[in-house]
Amino acid sequence: MSTDLFFAWIGVALCGLGLFGFIVHHHLMRRLLAFNIMGSGSFLLLVGLAQDGRGPDPVPQALVLTGIVIAVASTALALVVLRRWYRVSGESSLPEDV
Amino acid sequence: MGWLDLLLGLTLVTTAGLALASRDLFRAVVMFIVFGLLMALVWVRLQAPDIALAEAAIGAGLTGVLLLDTLGYLKRRFEPTGTNERRPTPTTEGRGDAR
Amino acid sequence: MSGWSPVNAWLPLIVVGTSLVAAAGIFLLKEHRHGLRTVFNLSAAVIKLGLVIWMALGVLDEVAFETRYVLVDGVSFILRADPLGIMFTGLSSLLWLFTTIYAIGYLEDAPNRSRFFGFFSLCVASTVGIALAGNLFTFFLFYELLTLSTYPLVVHRGTEKAMRAGKVYLAYTLGGGAVLLLGVAGLHALVGEIEFAAGAGLRDLDTALNPVLTLIFVLLVIGLGVKAALLPLHGWLPTAMVAPAPVSALLHAVAVVKAGAFGIVRVVYDVFGIEFTWQLGLLQPLAWLACATILYGSIRALWQTDLKRRLAYSTISQVSYIVLGTALFGPVGTVGGLVHLLHQGLMKITLFFCAGNYAETLGVHRIDELDGTGRRMPATSVAFTLGAFGMIGVPPLAGFVTKWYLGIGALDTGMAWVIAVLVASSLLNAAYFLPILHRIWFRPQRAPWPDEHFRDCRDTHPWLLLPTLATATFSLAAGLLAGMPFSPLYWAEVVVLREYLP
Amino acid sequence: MSRVIVAAIASLIITIALALAVLERPTPTLSLPNLASTAITPGEAGVLHPITAVLLEFRSIDTLLEIAVLLVAVVVALALREAQPDGADRMGLDNPLLHAVVKLLLPLMLLVAAYLLWAGSTRPGGAFQAGAVLAGCGVLLRLAGTSLHGLERPRWLQGGRVLGLLVFVSVGIPPMLAGRAFLDYPADLAGGLILLIEAALTLSIALALLSLFRLAPPQSDSPAFPDRRKRRRA
């Protein structure tokens, strides 16, 4: 197995793990952690699969760079809303989650 | 793929698991930052130095600081500010709105 | 078709459009602009009537008036003036004029008049659209628009009772609309676009499809039967009586029930074709249904103490005469049904106008309060008497003409039992109308009028009285002058001769 | 409890599905790396580092929209902060050692940022990494309790945050006026223009990231009220 493929498999594991955490947790911080872990998993999958047996590929790497910035922007936005929500409600999880 | 990769990969998954499973939120966030740094190493192994740099700086660094920052905020106590009618009402189906 | 010209292609649309424009204009008027609103209302009604008369003369000369427009692939919007359509259009435009005059008088000083007259115009636009529709799709379009535009009229008073009536009305009509849509869509999927023309080619289909066609026919009749208040589907009509009198007049005589009955006529003659319907064995059950409704409506009318409710059940019964005429397989019966489309409209609107006059002038709503009204309101009472005698079928009034033709038609088809139904129905009609007339003319006033207005008028307010007298005169003339050109009977015969002679 | 079951099932499904997808993946016929390298070698693209070429040449619209995403996050943060300030809790640590370390570290980090930006066209590095490092500087300074006077003027701050996107879009427009595609810079100017864009992006990314941080210079000094609007309405 190539390094690339191996880390693609790690990506699969992270996706599964992240999804589990995302659904199972109530606390919004934890859900965001899970979201970021799942995101990392998908990045590994993207680069790992694309490069497996074919050498470095700048395209998925660039996509991941874009993805990382988007992830940090989303996380930051979520944290801003979370802080505000905590401020007005005193809660750190959503009421009666669906 | 060598032993190093195997070790790195397993550690990565373990850290992720710890970040998700820790009872203490602070520990979870720290684990997440460690996870980010390990990810940077993984990117090096995947011949992606650009991502490694970005992951270290943004993924682990800034996201970590943001999370810690918010964590500090969540430790503080506030009086809930909404008046009674403004209290967060359950907005999910079957409750609150049902007549 | 020598008279073809660009104007003719637009005329049907313009006829529908006059009321639409009037509606839009009235909606935009401020509530207190009574004068301008009256001008809008009356000029639109007069213009429309003029255009319709022009179109009617053209149709006699076999000029084609048709607006056609592709809506989406495979579906066209068609408005076309054929004799049957013109007949219904003429009735609606004529009665709209009178009803508008009546409503202006009736609603003096009432709130929400902009809304009322706006929807009133919309309602007439839909009725005319139904009359002129050239295919089932267009028919359905206006049929549903009619439901929507009458709802605000039914709930106009905004009381709890009116709201309940509105709910019932919607439940029936929207449900019926859905069933009708299923039928229309099903037929469209089967044979594509169906333009109204005698025997539109359905009989050329594979006979294996007959069960499907029967099902579709049933769906269509159920959908239309709701508005026509056929037997199990009539429940909304008496409830809707809470609406103001001009609305009741409109619902009963012109728009809603007529739209249903007219639709059944269209389906039987222009979609399935009378022969094909006969072959499918559907005419007989339709006739039974009509007869059952006729008798049921009359019997229920007997027990009503409220004048408008009695008239409502009478409507249920009378509209089914039209359906009965349609279901009789033969030209004479058809003439009977078609002519009743007009006769019932003229007579019933007169009766509702009178009921409204009693209520507005004296506050009389119940039948036992009518004692002695003949003396206080002679003109109204004469009009009521004419309408009632017409309904009973006293010769030579309009109702008699209808029943005569229906009877002959039934004999022609070999359904002699229909005569028995007609006779029974006439007796019942007499049984519930004659006591009213007795109270009006031969009993002295028992108590002071519940709520008297217009004390200085000999009868009632002229805006209310004139339309009443006019429609009464028309219904009288329809019977007396049945043999003259342009009488309802004449038109019905033209329709049958031109298109439906089997 | 049911939540755990749902989570376990969902997680299991996605893991298995992905595993199948990885195992059964077909071999692609196209190869973008080859296309990219042929595009870079003759110098058609203004840069030599393939990743920078993808980010700022081939797929520049992705990058442009990504900056917009970052700006959206900032706008929301500002909107919520103005509606209800976080309150004046400066997490400044009055630690002399920290001050000293920061003083030492800061020039180094600025240098790193500048290098990363410059290196981007040929070697790993570029606007994102440089911007992140720059933002890191800001964070450290705030942690050390240093106030960033120059950045406390909202107008300038806003201008700086928007600059990257503005430059990016503006550079893309002239080609359109000349009848070419959006962002299709002339070949001879491409290198310089890309550096210009990257410089502006670096600044904007740094400021944007900094603004998302609670210790960022506050927009106003109004004390923390529960919620001003609600009070007024009440």
Place this chain on the structure above:
Amino acid sequence: MSGGEALSWLLVVPLLAAIATLLAPGRWRGWGSLAALPLLWLAFTPVLAAFLHQGTLTTPLGGWSPPLGIALIGDGLALGLVGLTLGVFSLCALFAAADPDPEDHSHLWPLAWFLIAALNGIWLSGDVFNLYVGLELLGLAAVGLVALKGSAEALAAAMRYLLAALLGSLAYLIGVALLYAAAGSLALADLAQLDGGDTTVRVALALMAVGLMLKTALFPLHGWLPAAHGGALPAVSALLSALVVKASFIILLRLWLALDADPLAVVAAQAIGLLGAGAVFWGGWMAWRQARLKYLVAYSTVAQIGYLFLFFPLITGTGTDAARLAWDGTLLMLFAHALAKAGMFLAAGNLVRAVGSAQIADLAGVGRFRPLSLLSFGIAGVSIMGLPPSGGFTAKWLLLQSALASGQWPWLIVLMGGGLLSAVYVFKVLRHAFVEGPTRDTFRSPPTAAELAALTLALSSLVLGVAAHGLLALMRPDALSAVLEGAG
């Protein structure tokens, strides 16, 4: 195919407007945005003219053609949607700018412009990763707009929305990763060459479909929608319900048509159709149970989204006729719903402002004082109920015909039942508004411009019912003919 350079303006103008509104002081933002609207239309007109003249337009951004670069593709569907976006946005902007209570809402404008940029990008893009970026921009801007109110309820709604949006895009991104591994390209045109029966492709499409359904709020993944759409400012609710949820639907539609050669697709399509049916009934039922006007309208969106998803069972594995009718019907439904729902939300906003209460029960007597707003609500309701003459009706007619043509009669029940259910909740509102009696005397007046904006949207949903022919002809794609050949 060329001459598409002008397409880029559809992205550039909103982005520049967003920048300008960010730099402008708060009080100038609203009217400044109105001033920028003509520019947007100015950008659209030549594009439309060029399309009518020469058919599908493309422009390789940065001068790099796919698969290395990204192209904007202006096909009929895309341009139709751009036109819809412009129309709805213009009127919502008018509504928001006329708002006499602009307190703290100046941030609405940059977010709205970013939203429009994202929408136009999504309509025009032919690259799956670019679509991902567009989806993120769209999602975050939409979340920001919801959060803008700042109340606890709005924040909870925004948070819930954000989590759903993030999870949805992540699922989509994983799908992109798999597709890139399988095809070596990100261009939709290249992906169409993939074998739809391949496991990797199947998993990718499934993940993307689930993610996009979550973003479109298809039952039972709709939990985030009612609070987000019901709790936001009226203009925001209108934009979200009319346009934002449609973006993810259109992406799914395009993917489905590109990757259609899977024998399992028929089963999957039936399953999706069942979810759509669930949405129609559950959404309608919940809408009826709401006590607050805007929540009723929001649940109505849940229900109406269900109709859109009937597209999949009606187009997959059915004959040419049924597929064409399904295509026409679904797009017309999308347009009609966008116009009607935007009009309905704006009208609801006016009604709520007039009576000063969000409760439906407090509407009594409003019909007399704000007849125009009530009329707008009613007209929009006609289209939502699918009664003629309206876009909603014509769309429903086409879908009915499609269901009949493909012999899938169970969908008839959904279409008919859903229509009746929507009548129940629309008339619930009208009934309360018509009630006369001891009513309040104090009604506040919304600005005339706001009332006219609502009325215009509502009326256009009616006009759509009789003017659909040209629009549908414009949007009927080459892609569809390819699908039809496959199906035929």
